[in-house]
Amino acid sequence: MPTYQAVALEALADGTRRSIFELVARTPRSVAEIASAVPISRPAVSQHLRVLKEARLVAVRPEGTRRIYSLDPRGLAELRAYFEQFWAGALSAYAQEVGSTTPPEEEQ
Amino acid sequence: MSTPIQDPTAVRTSVEVAAPPDRAFEVFTAGIDRWWTRSHHVQSGELDEIGVEPFVGGRLWERNDAGDVCHWGRVVVWDPPREFACSWLVGPDWGIPAPDAEGSRVTVTFTPTATGTRVELVHDGFEVHGPGWEGVRAGVGSDRGWPSGLRQFAAAV
Numbered sequence: 327m328p329t330y331q332a333v334a335l336e337a338l339a340d341g342t343r344r345s346i347f348e349l350v351a352r353t354p355r356s357v358a359e360i361a362s363a364v365p366i367s368r369p370a371v372s373q374h375l376r377v378l379k380e381a382r383l384v385a386v387r388p389e390g391t392r393r394i395y396s397l398d399p400r401g402l403a404e405l406r407a408y409f410e411q412f413w414a415g416a417l418s419a420y421a422q423e424v425g426s427t428t429p430p431e432e433e434q
Numbered sequence: 435m436s437t438p439i440q441d442p443t444a445v446r447t448s449v450e451v452a453a454p455p456d457r458a459f460e461v462f463t464a465g466i467d468r469w470w471t472r473s474h475h476v477q478s479g480e481l482d483e484i485g486v487e488p489f490v491g492g493r494l495w496e497r498n499d500a501g502d503v504c505h506w507g508r509v510v511v512w513d514p515p516r517e518f519a520c521s522w523l524v525g526p527d528w529g530i531p532a533p534d535a536e537g538s539r540v541t542v543t544f545t546p547t548a549t550g551t552r553v554e555l556v557h558d559g560f561e562v563h564g565p566g567w568e569g570v571r572a573g574v575g576s577d578r579g580w581p582s583g584l585r586q587f588a589a590a591v
Contacts, residue, residue: 409445409557416471417449417555423469424451424461 334408337381342366343374347397350384354396444558451551455515455544458551462542463488463518476530477502486520488512494520504530507537518542522557 338344345364349355357375361368375395378384385398451458461468463486475481479498487493487509494507511519521537538559545552 406445410447412471412474413445413447413555413557416469416474417447417553419471420462420469420553421449421451423465424453424458 334381334383337377337383340374340377342370343378346371346374347378347383350395351397354394356392356394358392360395444556446554446556448552448554450547450549451553453550455546455551457515458544458553459515459518462544462553463514476506477504506530507540510539511541515544517544 338347342364346360349360349363357368357371360375361371364371366374375384375386379386379395379398382398382400384395386393386395388394453461466486467484470481470484472481475484475496475498477496477498479500479502482497482499482501484496485494487495490509490512492509492512493505494509495503495505497503506523507520508523509518509520511517519539519541522540523537538557541556541558543554545554
C-alpha cells in the first residue's frame with residue numbers, strides 16, 4: 327500500500343491536477359467553478375478531485391446544495407516530510423563517504 | 435546576520451564534513467554513486483550506477499542492472515566548489531519521469547568552516563507554489579528542526 331507521501335507526489339505529478347490544486351488553494355470553490363476554469367469536463371474534474379482528496383491535498387465540505395473544495399494542508403506536510411527524511415538519510419551517507427576516504431593530497 | 439527570504443515549505447537540511455569545499459563538492463557530484471541510497475532509483479531492476487554530468491545542462495542519470503539508462507534531473511548551477519543545483523524531475527513514487535516533466539529544484543552550497551565544509555541542501559519548488567501557496571505555509575512551515583539523522587551524524591564527527 328502506498329504511503330500518503332507517495333500518493334501526494336503522484337497526485338501532483340499530473341499537470342491538470344496541479345492546476346486544480348492551485349485553483350482551490352487560492353480560493354475554495356465548487357466543481358462547477360473549477361470546471362469553468364480548466365479545459366476539461368466536469369466529470370474529469372471530479373475524478374481529479376477524488377485523487378487529490380485521497381492524497382489529502384484537498385478537503386471538501388457541504389455548503390447548501392454544493393460541495394466546496396479547499397486546500398488540505400496535510401498532504402503537503404507529508405510530501406515535505408518525505409523529502410526531509412530522504413535528504414537527511416542521503417546527506418548522512420554522503421558525509422560518511424567524505425569522511426571514510428582519504429584525500430589524495432593527504433596520502434603523500 | 436541577515437537572512438534571505440525563505441520559503442518555509444522548502445526542505446532544508448545540512449551537514450558538516452571534515453574536508454575542504456573542493457573535496458566535499460567532488461564527492462557530492464562526481465562521487466554521487468559512492469553514497470547515493472541504492473533503493474532510490476526510478477527504473478526497474480537494481481541500480482547499477484548513478485552519475486552527474488559536470489556542466490550546466492548536464493544530466494543526472496542512472497543505469498540499471500539491465501544496462502538501461504534514464505535521466506531524472508538536469509544541472510542548473512555548476513560552480514565548484516561553491517554551489518551545485520539541479521532540477522528534480524522525479525514525481526510519482528519514483529517512477530520514470532515524463533520527457534516533459536517539470537522539476538522541483540535541489541540546491542547544494544559548500545561553505546568553508548574552521549574544520550571543513552558546511553554542506554547545505556535546499557529542495558524547493560515542489561510545483562505547487564503560486565498565489566494559493568501562502569495558505570499552505572502556515573500549515574507546513576513550522577518545523578525547522580534538523581532531521582535527527584543529521585544531528586546524530588554531526589555528533590559523531
